Amino acid sequence: MIGIYLIAAFTIALALFLNRNKIVTFALLGSFLILQGALTVHAYLNFHSTELGYFTYDSLAVLLLFTLLIISIPALFHSHIYLEDQPAPVESRAIYYAAIVLLITAISAGYLANHIAVTWIFTEVTTLSASALIYHHRNKLALEGTWKYVFICAISITFVFIGILFLSMSLVNAGSDDLSFKNLLANSSQLNPFWLRLSFLFIFTGFTAKLGLVPMFTAGVDAKDKAPAPAGALLSSVLMNLGFVGIFRFYIVVANTPLHNWANLVIGIAAFLSVFVATVYMIKVKNIKRMMAYSSIEHMGLVMLGVAAGGIGYYAAILHIVLHAFVKSSMFFQFTQLYRVFQNKSIYHVGNYFKYNTSGAMVLLFGFISVTAMPPSGLFVSEFLIFRSLFEAHQIILLIVVLILLTMIIWAFGKNILKMLFIPPVGFDDSHVPVINPWESASQFFLLGLAVYLGLNPPAEFVQLIKESVMMLPN
Amino acid sequence: MIDVLLITFIITLFYIAIANRMLTYLKVLAFQGVLLFVVVFIQLNEINPINLALILLETIVFKSVAVPLFMAHVLKHNNITREAEPYLPNFVSLIITTLIVVVTILLANGVKDTRLDKIFFVVALSSLFTGLYFIATRRKIITHVIGYLIIENGVFVLSLAVGNEMPMLVNLGIMLDIFASVLILGIFLNKIGDVFKDVDVDQLSSLKDY
Numbered sequence: 001m002i003g004i005y006l007i008a009a010f011t012i013a014l015a016l017f018l019n020r021n022k023i024v025t026f027a028l029l030g031s032f033l034i035l036q037g038a039l040t041v042h043a044y045l046n047f048h049s050t051e052l053g054y055f056t057y058d059s060l061a062v063l064l065l066f067t068l069l070i071i072s073i074p075a076l077f078h079s080h081i082y083l084e085d086q087p088a089p090v091e092s093r094a095i096y097y098a099a100i101v102l103l104i105t106a107i108s109a110g111y112l113a114n115h116i117a118v119t120w121i122f123t124e125v126t127t128l129s130a131s132a133l134i135y136h137h138r139n140k141l142a143l144e145g146t147w148k149y150v151f152i153c154a155i156s157i158t159f160v161f162i163g164i165l166f167l168s169m170s171l172v173n174a175g176s177d178d179l180s181f182k183n184l185l186a187n188s189s190q191l192n193p194f195w196l197r198l199s200f201l202f203i204f205t206g207f208t209a210k211l212g213l214v215p216m217f218t219a220g221v222d223a224k225d226k227a228p229a230p231a232g233a234l235l236s237s238v239l240m241n242l243g244f245v246g247i248f249r250f251y252i253v254v255a256n257t258p259l260h261n262w263a264n265l266v267i268g269i270a271a272f273l274s275v276f277v278a279t280v281y282m283i284k285v286k287n288i289k290r291m292m293a294y295s296s297i298e299h300m301g302l303v304m305l306g307v308a309a310g311g312i313g314y315y316a317a318i319l320h321i322v323l324h325a326f327v328k329s330s331m332f333f334q335f336t337q338l339y340r341v342f343q344n345k346s347i348y349h350v351g352n353y354f355k356y357n358t359s360g361a362m363v364l365l366f367g368f369i370s371v372t373a374m375p376p377s378g379l380f381v382s383e384f385l386i387f388r389s390l391f392e393a394h395q396i397i398l399l400i401v402v403l404i405l406l407t408m409i410i411w412a413f414g415k416n417i418l419k420m421l422f423i424p425p426v427g428f429d430d431s432h433v434p435v436i437n438p439w440e441s442a443s444q445f446f447l448l449g450l451a452v453y454l455g456l457n458p459p460a461e462f463v464q465l466i467k468e469s470v471m472m473l474p475n
Numbered sequence: 476m477i478d479v480l481l482i483t484f485i486i487t488l489f490y491i492a493i494a495n496r497m498l499t500y501l502k503v504l505a506f507q508g509v510l511l512f513v514v515v516f517i518q519l520n521e522i523n524p525i526n527l528a529l530i531l532l533e534t535i536v537f538k539s540v541a542v543p544l545f546m547a548h549v550l551k552h553n554n555i556t557r558e559a560e561p562y563l564p565n566f567v568s569l570i571i572t573t574l575i576v577v578v579t580i581l582l583a584n585g586v587k588d589t590r591l592d593k594i595f596f597v598v599a600l601s602s603l604f605t606g607l608y609f610i611a612t613r614r615k616i617i618t619h620v621i622g623y624l625i626i627e628n629g630v631f632v633l634s635l636a637v638g639n640e641m642p643m644l645v646n647l648g649i650m651l652d653i654f655a656s657v658l659i660l661g662i663f664l665n666k667i668g669d670v671f672k673d674v675d676v677d678q679l680s681s682l683k684d685y
Contacts, residue, residue, distance in 0.1 A: 154655040161651055168637050222682050
């Protein structure tokens, strides 16, 4: 199935790139969604089976594939609205659709890959397709964002490759040259600790560009700012999850070696710095999209803190990335409507949103509550569990500092969002404000509601999948 | 013989630290490509013809001819000044590069693994860090790309160190190299040259938080 999926998806992307007819585009996008759905269902039905040698339908992959499917449907829908509203040349429209299909395909394949080199290859493909999306507007600022993204991602990808080379050196003792995660795990006691240490440092640093963690987080922020918001939704949710998968699968291997505590220290430092950096930027940021991007960095910092703390933190981390993907993508989808009303993304020029688009403003308000993890948000549950894991790991001081930083983030976020919702903007001429169909917000409400449901009342199957994903980790 | 070649490679790093003109950088890059080819030729004992052709394509055709020629074209086309305009004086650059090499040698001495040729490790890590240093201290976008290419050359050396055990990784590395370089050079350096007339990183600072 994965072979058929890859061939068909690449064919669809190529066809979208060449095609100029609107109806054909719809048909192609529809068939792609059916294909994506078929892959997801197939993955679920053929749980734990391996295809083509390099792709395994394991629990983490199935969970994230479902997340990807649920987010990619509204992403394509909102992309359509976006492209109708902001008339782009036919060519850039074709490139946009082809790139978004390629991005989703590469992300799915990256989730499923059971071999570190294969994960790496598909991460590289996401850089290519994401850069096409960021460059959509073909102007100076878009070029700057794309250049920074491509350059930093190229360096990060090189770092991951260096890490893979070191990993292969550390495996020499084991008398095997298979770099699949399964084989690494089986031989984890044979791995040479010196090379493994170097390898973990490089692979971790490399994947932080996708995950959005210190040190390589900057590229992602510029990318989410310049990419059209529906594409930004994918970049700040499912693509970040791909970075997480890359790190997490390798972390499982390292956690089963004597280097476990050292790896936790590395992850913990990077995670704490991410929360700190996100706080600093959140306080001064005035660009709404960048504000949401920095909020993603904060959340990924929390996720990795959960991983570093261990125990219940592993469960919480996986729950958190899934829920965060739903919440953050719905906020990005909402941004397209906000931009249509105000034609601006600076907080200074946006305000009194309730007056112009009630349903959209409700989404922003609920999204704010969800993203800052106030009850009944599902993120409240996962953040609470992360804090508990920090507490159980006896990191009280770290926990207190993180809580203070989070309070500052909530203050900064709340100040901006409430201004956007209630305070009238200065000098805004509201005679040309378009009427926005409330149904366009339906998908956002669905995603936010889903995050609440999965957080507060998770189905047994969902819990089982998460538990299985973290099963290989020592407690 | 390999040692001599790899030490020559390190000397090119020193040379690039004190060189001033853009064309010199390109010549050094081309020279590094040739060096790499000879190293591969000696190092990999059982090369099949397809692999050899691929490596030949990568080192000679790509690294030594195509990339420098293309960059020279970009330089000329966009009227980029010939000076590199580093932020720091060349003397400091030379000291820092030396420090990098010394530190990597010390690090390599700590390695207990007998199978690894330490000199590969030293060369690879030195060129990695020199490349990063180069990116951080030069003003032009094109010099950033040169820094990236130096990193790529270092990675290539590193992949050779494990190349006899895992030829697949060498091929993967070549794939990475060509893919990323084409992406960076072909699409964006060209575009950036057309949009920003004087290609300077100071111009790439309009994406702000407010």
